[in-house]
Amino acid sequence: MLIRCPHCKIKNRIPEDRLDEALQCGRCHQTIFEGAVVDLSESEWADIANHSNRLMVIDFWAEWCGPCKTMAPQFEIVASQLPAIRFAKINTDLAPNLSSTLAIRSIPTLLLWKNGRELDRRAGAMPASALRAWLERHGSDRS
């Protein structure tokens, strides 16, 4: 599968069976997923959801959504603080099927995912402190 490096934006080809390892970008050599928010498409999400067992939080957002724009920098702050958790964002306008499958009814919605299933979700924008507190309740589980 292809994952866009959040640092230099180039797409890296990643074998599905290596998704849970530390993934280094072939161009900028920074670690993909560690400390940064990765943009995912519907199909990229499907690959990750089915092949990764790592704890992951996904921000479902859209361009026209004011609270989503307020939330985005808060999400990035917490991503840099909690490198053990993988942070991703999915534009709901570009992922209508997935949004429907996951019953995303309002945005922003944050979904916590692990081992191929949803652990928890939160609807509405959250400040970094509340987001971090929510994640840390689940984040001790790093297996």
Ligand SMILES: [Zn+2]
């Ligand atoms: Zn890179």
